[in-house]
Amino acid sequence: MAEAQTPVAGAATSGDPVIELVDAGKTYRSGSLEFEALRGIDLRIEAGDYVAVVGPSGSGKSTIMNILGCLDVLSRGRYRLGGQDVEDLDEVELARIRNRRIGFVFQQFNLLPSLSALHNVELPMVYAGVARPERVRRAREALERVGLGERLRNRPGELSGGQQQRVAVARAIVTEPTIVLADEPTGNLDSVATRDILTLFDELHDAGRTIVLITHEADVAAHAERTIQVRDGRVLEADAADPMVGRAGAR
Amino acid sequence: MTWLETLHTAWTAVHTHTMRSILTALGVLIGIAAVILTVGLGLGTQQNVTAQIDALGSNLLIVSPGSSTSTSGVRGGFGTGSTLTLADAEALQSKVNAPDVKAVAPQKSTELSLTAGQENWTTSVVGVTPSWLAVRGRSLSEGSFITAKQNADQADVVVLGTQTAEELFGTTRVVGQQVTISGQSLEVVGVLASAGSNSSSNLDDMAVVPISTAASQIIGGTNQDSVSSVYVEATSQSTLSAADQETTNLLLNLHGIATSTDADFTVSSQDSLVSTATAVYRTLTVLLTGIAALSLIVGGIGVMNIMLVSVTERTKEIGLRKALGAPPSAIRWQFLVEAAILGLSGGILGAALGIGSALALPGVIGSPIVVSAPAVAGSIAVAVAVGLVFGVYPVARAARLAPIDALRSE
Numbered sequence: 001m002a003e004a005q006t007p008v009a010g011a012a013t014s015g016d017p018v019i020e021l022v023d024a025g026k027t028y029r030s031g032s033l034e035f036e037a038l039r040g041i042d043l044r045i046e047a048g049d050y051v052a053v054v055g056p057s058g059s060g061k062s063t064i065m066n067i068l069g070c071l072d073v074l075s076r077g078r079y080r081l082g083g084q085d086v087e088d089l090d091e092v093e094l095a096r097i098r099n100r101r102i103g104f105v106f107q108q109f110n111l112l113p114s115l116s117a118l119h120n121v122e123l124p125m126v127y128a129g130v131a132r133p134e135r136v137r138r139a140r141e142a143l144e145r146v147g148l149g150e151r152l153r154n155r156p157g158e159l160s161g162g163q164q165q166r167v168a169v170a171r172a173i174v175t176e177p178t179i180v181l182a183d184e185p186t187g188n189l190d191s192v193a194t195r196d197i198l199t200l201f202d203e204l205h206d207a208g209r210t211i212v213l214i215t216h217e218a219d220v221a222a223h224a225e226r227t228i229q230v231r232d233g234r235v236l237e238a239d240a241a242d243p244m245v246g247r248a249g250a251r
Numbered sequence: 252m253t254w255l256e257t258l259h260t261a262w263t264a265v266h267t268h269t270m271r272s273i274l275t276a277l278g279v280l281i282g283i284a285a286v287i288l289t290v291g292l293g294l295g296t297q298q299n300v301t302a303q304i305d306a307l308g309s310n311l312l313i314v315s316p317g318s319s320t321s322t323s324g325v326r327g328g329f330g331t332g333s334t335l336t337l338a339d340a341e342a343l344q345s346k347v348n349a350p351d352v353k354a355v356a357p358q359k360s361t362e363l364s365l366t367a368g369q370e371n372w373t374t375s376v377v378g379v380t381p382s383w384l385a386v387r388g389r390s391l392s393e394g395s396f397i398t399a400k401q402n403a404d405q406a407d408v409v410v411l412g413t414q415t416a417e418e419l420f421g422t423t424r425v426v427g428q429q430v431t432i433s434g435q436s437l438e439v440v441g442v443l444a445s446a447g448s449n450s451s452s453n454l455d456d457m458a459v460v461p462i463s464t465a466a467s468q469i470i471g472g473t474n475q476d477s478v479s480s481v482y483v484e485a486t487s488q489s490t491l492s493a494a495d496q497e498t499t500n501l502l503l504n505l506h507g508i509a510t511s512t513d514a515d516f517t518v519s520s521q522d523s524l525v526s527t528a529t530a531v532y533r534t535l536t537v538l539l540t541g542i543a544a545l546s547l548i549v550g551g552i553g554v555m556n557i558m559l560v561s562v563t564e565r566t567k568e569i570g571l572r573k574a575l576g577a578p579p580s581a582i583r584w585q586f587l588v589e590a591a592i593l594g595l596s597g598g599i600l601g602a603a604l605g606i607g608s609a610l611a612l613p614g615v616i617g618s619p620i621v622v623s624a625p626a627v628a629g630s631i632a633v634a635v636a637v638g639l640v641f642g643v644y645p646v647a648r649a650a651r652l653a654p655i656d657a658l659r660s661e
Binding site (some may be wrong): 069091092098126127 | 253581
């Protein structure tokens with residue numbers, strides 16, 4: 001086991017973070033109005049990290065999520081994802097990065113209602129050009145992994161909220177992405193389903209996945225190893241108890 | 252994303268909104284059916300006209316007395332003068348003066364009453380020479396035609412059309428019977444094979460007599476040599492205009508007229524009839540096809556409208572697909588194929604409706620409709636093209652959507 005974990009540990013200590021934001025700024029323009037959503041953020045997330053980004057609405061945490069997910073690009077600063085600069089990539093290249101490196105979990109689940117659970121999970125692999133038998137095999141495995149091996153053929157409308165979100169998690173991990181980005185994943189769930197999903201994230205973390213969780217709920221954030229507070233487009237303070245932050249700050 | 256998957260995704264989208272898709276395709280459907288029907292109607296009429304004119308005899312020129320371009324009061328109107336004579340017809344048979352003329356058939360005709368026993372029947376009585384049969388492309392079903400000897404002897408013989416024979420005798424087996432025209436008793440020697448009717452006359456209702464008999468005993472008149480028209484057969488289709496020239500020049504010469512604008516006769520060809528008729532029908536077809544094309548454009552706008560609704564309605568889906576890694580091209584293809592499916596189904600159903608109507612309608616409207624394979628294939632292709640062309644704008648909008656904006660929309 002110790003041997004198997006060495007590469008992850010090595011990656012962390014070699015100073016090669018999975019996500020690195022340097023003086024990241026984002027300004028939205030609407031006519032003559034300008035709104036500075038991010039005012040210079042520095043952020044490092046290592047492989048295997050489980051990070052919660054917390055802050056009130058309008059603090060810029062959604063913007064961070066969009067930037068990290070390559071759904072939006074920075075106005076200034078630098079964003080490196082898995083050692084690759086994401087600035088100046090065109091739409092097609094950004095689409096490829098979203099496809100290969102990022103798994104999204106949304107508050108609204110965002111499953112396609114006309115497709116079965118299995119087909120929903122297959123979708124990212126369709127765009128990756130994975131052959132159909134391989135796709136079905138991996139989608140089935142991912143659904144079994146989140147405990148929905150019996151509901152492959154069900155459409156989202158026939159599943160509970162918690163089950164739908166588990167399908168979404170299966171879809172997020174099926175491509176073996178570099179990071180899993182979850183935006184208020186429990187915002188639409190009751191307490192039982194919330195515990196379910198958070199337990200699932202804990203398991204994924206234990207299995208070595210890098211998870212970034214965006215939330216405004218403290219008890220949800222508590223599941224993460226590390227919490228990053230965001231307010232008014234700036235990182236307020238880091239959780240001093242977290243050893244990762246200590247290391248990142250030392251550098 | 253493979254083609255099959257793109258097709259499947261697009262089909263699912265069309266299929267989930269069955270009613271809406273059908274109504275959208277309906278616009279294209281009507282347009283395509285209209286195009287197939289109008290083109291078919293135009294083709295059918297054209298074939299009909301060509302067939303009718305072919306039935307008159309091909310490579311044919313018709314020389315009529317009088318001028319249709321009369322500018323002074325002296326000359327008679329078209330077809331009324333007696334300026335054309337048997338001598339003119341004979342002169343045209345000269346291989347030296349008119350080498351491209353194969354045969355000449357002068358004729359003298361009028362409407363007269365025929366009597367056989369108690370039966371009376373008024374029909375067109377035509378005085379002809381033996382060459383008439385070949386020049387007019389006719390044949391006999393009974394007996395024999397007028398011979399050169401009978402013509403020379405002013406023999407009292409007559410050849411009847413099938414309808415005329417039926418009206419007078421109730422049968423077409425009438426060879427040897429007697430018919431009285433203008434008090435002159437004539438023996439029936441033959442019956443013409445049926446040739447149907449063209450737009451101007453019934454080819455099966457006529458009585459054919461030797462032109463000499465007609466001139467001297469039946470029709471008479473002040474100038475027994477005058478003829479009402481001369482049919483001139485050219486040696487082939489390609490020599491028709493040469494034959495036309497030779498005929499005109501020879502007759503101008505014979506009549507001592509210097510310029511063709513002063514001619515006291517008119518030479519017209521079947522070709523000119525065909526081209527006039529064809530031109531008329533072509534104009535009509537173009538007009539109708541234009542209207543049909545307009546309805547196709549309206550159908551196309553319907554497709555565009557529905558595609559815009561479809562894109563707006565699925566903004567969130569587009570955002571999600573982009574977030575999951577769909578490049579703009581995949582989104583573009585998905586919606587383009589969807590638009591093409593709408594166009595294609597409209598096209599195929601429209602073609603089916605068009606072909607069905609083309610089979611059913613002629614019985615009702617009495618005009619033949621010819622369904623041509625190129626027209627059907629072409630209009631289905633047009634239908635798909637309509638879907639694609641009118642899909643371009645909505646599709647471009649879908650592909651341009653920013654993933655975050657699309658995801659946020661409700």
